[in-house]
Amino acid sequence: MPEDSGDKTLRQRMMTLLKAEECGVRDISQALHISEKEVADHLTHIRRSLAAGPQSLEIRPAECLACGFVFKDRRRFSRPGRCPRCRQTRISMPRYYIC
Numbered sequence: 001m002p003e004d005s006g007d008k009t010l011r012q013r014m015m016t017l018l019k020a021e022e023c024g025v026r027d028i029s030q031a032l033h034i035s036e037k038e039v040a041d042h043l044t045h046i047r048r049s050l051a052a053g054p055q056s057l058e059i060r061p062a063e064c065l066a067c068g069f070v071f072k073d074r075r076r077f078s079r080p081g082r083c084p085r086c087r088q089t090r091i092s093m094p095r096y097y098i099c
């Protein structure tokens, strides 16, 4: 994927948001006026680029609002559709932060 300067600036703004508070994909997409798909792509890059340094992209996993099941193993940047334990679809968005 080619990187232009606009892309880098966007990613820096995203990192600033993530350092300030926990953000869901939708929060970031609304704050930066980009699609949720683009947010997911940038998050992947941010996680990779932070891996070498002292900080990292942390994930507060999605959680079933009905039974409290936590989607701990989920690494994709999207919301699970359905709880494997109780089959409910009321699931909180995973949230991301840098620390």
Ligand SMILES: [Zn+2]
Residues within 6 Å of the ligand: 064, 065, 066, 067, 068, 069, 083, 084, 085, 086, 087, 088
């Ligand atoms: Zn559940």
